[in-house]
Amino acid sequence: MTEEEPRLTAQEMIEQLEGSLSRWRRVRAVAALLAGLTGAVFVAALWWSEPGPLPGRTQLAFGLFGVFCLAWAGYGGWLLTRRVPLFATDRVIAAWIALVASVATTAVVATVAVQRGTGLVLALVVGGLFVVASVALAVRAHARRTALLRRKRELTGGDEA
Incomplete structure (x- = not known):
């Protein structure tokens, strides 16, 4: 330098x-x-x-x-x-909202499909795709947040988050 x-x-x-x-x-x-x-x-x-x-x-x-x-x-x-700076907290929160919404929606749609006797497999497949995508986003968001907090600790020498 x-x-x-x-x-x-x-x-x-x-x-x-x-x-x-x-x-x-x-x-x-x-x-x-x-x-x-x-x-x-x-x-x-x-x-x-x-x-x-x-x-x-x-x-x-x-x-x-x-x-x-x-x-x-x-x-x-x-x-x-x-x-x-949020250090990817916003991504973690959004991923968890998406995960809860996709799991709950899949459960409601599957319940309705069972009660009607139609389309349970389709409901589970589509809902499962949304759940898998939400889990992937949550894992990615947590990894990003962890990396940012680790880098912050390296730069400041502190242990606070």
């Missing part, structure tokens, strides 16, 4: 590892927030407009889909409020 080249501090290196909120992350956060809110309003409108009392499994499905939509909206809002 020559004398003219500026040296980065450990904090500057950490900020370069994982920026507080890049333009792409901000777009993803807004998309998650808007999609979640729109989905929640849509599900609530469908649920409210259904005539007569609905069967229990239909009530459960509407409730689950509403909760998933609100979880994505909450995630998007949380991500927009972060002003510090």
